[in-house]
Amino acid sequence: MSSPPSGQTPLVELVDIEKHFGGVRAVNGVSADLYPGEVVGVLGHNGAGKSCLMRILSGAMMPSHGQIRVRGEDAHIASPHDARDLGIETIYQTLALADHLDAPSNLFLGRELRTKFGNLDDKRMLEEARKVLHTLNPNFTNLTDPVSSLSGGQRQVIAIARAIYFDVKILIMDEPTAALGPSETAMVADLIRKLKAQGIGIFLVSHDMHDVFELCDRIMVMNKGRNVGSHPIEEVSKDDVLSLIIKGGLPDNWVPRNREVAQ
Amino acid sequence: MDLSLTSIRSKGKQLNMSAEMFHKLSAFLTLMILIIVFAFGNAAFLSVNNGLTVLLQTSVIGLLGIGMTLVIITGGIDLSVGSVLALSGTVTGMLVKSGMPVVPAMLIGVLVGAACGLFNGFVITKMKITPFVATLGMMLIARGVALQLTGAAPISRLGEAFGVLGNGALFRVVEQGANGFPRVVFPGIPYPAILLVIVALAGGYLLRRRRLGRHIYATGSNEEAARLAGVEVDRTKITAYALSGALAGLAGIVLMSRLVTAQPNEGVMYELDAIAAAVVGGASLMGGVGNISGTMLGAFIIGVLRNGLNMAGVSAFIQQIIIGFVVILAVYIDQLRNRK
Ligand SMILES: Nc1ncnc2c1ncn2[C@@H]1O[C@H](COP(=O)(O)OP(=O)(O)OP(=O)(O)O)[C@@H](O)[C@H]1O
Numbered sequence A: 001m002s003s004p005p006s007g008q009t010p011l012v013e014l015v016d017i018e019k020h021f022g023g024v025r026a027v028n029g030v031s032a033d034l035y036p037g038e039v040v041g042v043l044g045h046n047g048a049g050k051s052c053l054m055r056i057l058s059g060a061m062m063p064s065h066g067q068i069r070v071r072g073e074d075a076h077i078a079s080p081h082d083a084r085d086l087g088i089e090t091i092y093q094t095l096a097l098a099d100h101l102d103a104p105s106n107l108f109l110g111r112e113l114r115t116k117f118g119n120l121d122d123k124r125m126l127e128e129a130r131k132v133l134h135t136l137n138p139n140f141t142n143l144t145d146p147v148s149s150l151s152g153g154q155r156q157v158i159a160i161a162r163a164i165y166f167d168v169k170i171l172i173m174d175e176p177t178a179a180l181g182p183s184e185t186a187m188v189a190d191l192i193r194k195l196k197a198q199g200i201g202i203f204l205v206s207h208d209m210h211d212v213f214e215l216c217d218r219i220m221v222m223n224k225g226r227n228v229g230s231h232p233i234e235e236v237s238k239d240d241v242l243s244l245i246i247k248g249g250l251p252d253n254w255v256p257r258n259r260e261v262a263q
Numbered sequence B: 001m002d003l004s005l006t007s008i009r010s011k012g013k014q015l016n017m018s019a020e021m022f023h024k025l026s027a028f029l030t031l032m033i034l035i036i037v038f039a040f041g042n043a044a045f046l047s048v049n050n051g052l053t054v055l056l057q058t059s060v061i062g063l064l065g066i067g068m069t070l071v072i073i074t075g076g077i078d079l080s081v082g083s084v085l086a087l088s089g090t091v092t093g094m095l096v097k098s099g100m101p102v103v104p105a106m107l108i109g110v111l112v113g114a115a116c117g118l119f120n121g122f123v124i125t126k127m128k129i130t131p132f133v134a135t136l137g138m139m140l141i142a143r144g145v146a147l148q149l150t151g152a153a154p155i156s157r158l159g160e161a162f163g164v165l166g167n168g169a170l171f172r173v174v175e176q177g178a179n180g181f182p183r184v185v186f187p188g189i190p191y192p193a194i195l196l197v198i199v200a201l202a203g204g205y206l207l208r209r210r211r212l213g214r215h216i217y218a219t220g221s222n223e224e225a226a227r228l229a230g231v232e233v234d235r236t237k238i239t240a241y242a243l244s245g246a247l248a249g250l251a252g253i254v255l256m257s258r259l260v261t262a263q264p265n266e267g268v269m270y271e272l273d274a275i276a277a278a279v280v281g282g283a284s285l286m287g288g289v290g291n292i293s294g295t296m297l298g299a300f301i302i303g304v305l306r307n308g309l310n311m312a313g314v315s316a317f318i319q320q321i322i323i324g325f326v327v328i329l330a331v332y333i334d335q336l337r338n339r340k
């Protein structure tokens, strides 16, 4: 039903990706794909390799082996810059903010707005930051404070704003709501639906089963560096997902949830 | 509700502002207290001539301090500036001695400094050697080259033109006295002081208004975050070290021009004065914090301290002890600031 529309080229194809740290195989032969307007949930126990896989796609980490295709073409992503040029934006689990700089400086870091003389256009950056931050959190007022003095949720909002402000096509969200309160979490859920409607593909790393079932079209579960299951969300129950996460396999005698009902 | 929020915010902002202003103010007060104390100790301290001496001393510390500030904001340190100063000065002196006109010789001197800084930057970013060790190496290399080139002997009689930058002044007014001797009506503004003001303004502009400056802060604040945001962290650091080297070269030329002699032994331990100037001025050795106006205040404090102690007849040994304590105190204050 909402299984990936065959015939359409995927936005992203990860093929046989591996990442080794010495003897540790953080990512072990993982293949995955993402279609326009699709939200794919990436699940797995702590240390399963989710962040490593996402960082490889966002250019923050080089894979030891494997291929990445974007919109059907081989992509060589050697730096965060390369990824951004392909329309890949990332909200990192670690948020990755420069603590001594204020919100607008962080939002535009690496992509500063400049006047025609090449000077920093701080005024315009402040205005733009105010706009985009207010859509995410109307209570966001202390824009000129260094971000070290902001709350965890406010910092997260800056990281989110940074990913959506620019022309994003592929969005990687590594636990984007970990520090957010309920209303902000709801706001992010709305945002995900809105971006999805615009045809943006989203990888959503999350431990929150409720969010995953609410927002995702598909899930992929990682266990000890391997992709142990990719399923349309209708096919699996929460128990199935838990079994994949913990055991690395579906329960015995598993029947797809949607077909089970039909039986 | 909304009103109370904004008022809290503006109050917080005032507090924030006053934290930075407080530091500047206390540095300024320290400077004033030093001046008053030294003036009471020795009336000649406040004379025009001594003022010019302080200005000249400070301009060398200040030039080094500006470069040091850029490097410290990236989270690094440059221990090689004293030696690079000597190398650039001696290279310039040798070129002038061999018949090259003064201006191109001085430009080459600055480029030699920049090349040393570039080398530092490459060792730090590409070979991943810590800034402390890399620039400590350069400290020995540059000093060694300067001594080797000259056989450790100073090069003197470099001609009047070589001395202009260090000894000349803008708007100097001299009139012929009745007794036939020239009388200085207005001592003018020494060229080194003008140079310092220009470099300080340029440095402030770079840090506040240019993208490179923003990236320097971001790199020192959180290198990984800067990298993930697409900042060319390596290039940013290399540029900071190259600028520090170039300014050390410039300081060397000013100093040697002042002496009208190229001295391969000049500038030993000047790096500590430069670090002290930056840290006293509010730069943090943890990176991400610092500014040029603070460093200028710091440079004046160190310059006045050294000059005042000289005037008071305090021995060079005791001076070292005092400056040593000042550096430790400044870094300690920096850490207290960071702890909260
Ligand atoms: N830079 C690194 N150097 C060495 N090992 C690493 C590095 N980064 C990750 N690892 C290892 O790779 C494995 C996968 O880590 P990863 O961060 O991808 O897990 P995760 O699935 O995102 O976990 P979590 O849910 O806790 O965020 C872990 O065993 C981790 O220790």
Ligand SMILES: [Mg+2]
Residues within 6 Å of the ligand: A050, A051, A052, A093, A174
């Ligand atoms: Mg993770």
